[in-house]
């Protein structure tokens with residue numbers, strides 16, 4: 001996959017909640033078209049806040065961007081609504097596998113396609129694309145999403161985002177609470193989308209071992225600020241960095 005122009009840039013972003021609690025104090029991040037970028041950091045480092053800031057979701061949590069600039073596809077997006085950003089191709093999968101629990105898996109996916117107003121034929125084609133990527137969802141398409149496994153719910157949440165045909169897919173902790181094999185299959189699907197379709201990905205993860213295995217580059221947050229930014233393979237080999245910033249024990253870092 002060829003990596004091209006800068007699709008997203010976050011420069012010196014600071015943010016607070018309730019105009020009082022400082023959550024971000026200098027986040028810098030660049031995502032180029034065709035890249036997989038991992039956003040790493042320990043619990044509470046500011047990953048979720050950073051993703052919400054760039055997806056237009058901070059205001060809904062009484063959060064404010066107080067400094068810095070966020071540009072997507074060459075435009076300042078700090079004031080854009082999440083719906084506008086989805087139409088522009090910036091689509092997020094929030095932490096915690098947000099599915100409509102009382103809708104079927106397939107209806108969840110269809111809801112994701114509504115942002116694009118697909119025709120019937122196009123909708124069918126997009127559903128097929130998701131089912132090819134996640135065959136388990138084809139088997140479970142008639143089941144209520146709330147009654148499927150954690151992994152299937154995460155796949156449904158990702159599938160729903162894919163139905164909007166993102167240019168940049170932003171994911172918050174896709175591995176959370178899932179068994180290692182399920183995590184591996186989700187990351188394998190995301191990597192295949194990146195490789196085969198050039199989908200650009202920004203993935204926040206506490207599971208730095210998995211994220212660094214799949215990402216091209218990574219940024220590390222500590223106390224709301226970017227402290228490291230570099231090639232994923234360089235960070236992967238630095239056990240000292242992982243132990244210091246990511247809380248990965250030296251013995252478990254391999």
Ligand SMILES: Nc1ncnc2c1ncn2[C@@H]1O[C@H](COP(=O)(O)OP(=O)(O)OP(=O)(O)O)[C@@H](O)[C@H]1O
Pocket residue numbers: 017021022023041042043044045046047048049050061206
């Ligand atoms: N809605 C909120 N209101 C007030 N403070 C918040 C809110 N959400 C997060 N914070 C605070 O902002 C800081 C950054 O939290 P954030 O959730 O962004 O970190 P994180 O790296 O995503 O951690 P985790 O992996 O635990 O979600 C923390 O100090 C947290 O307590």
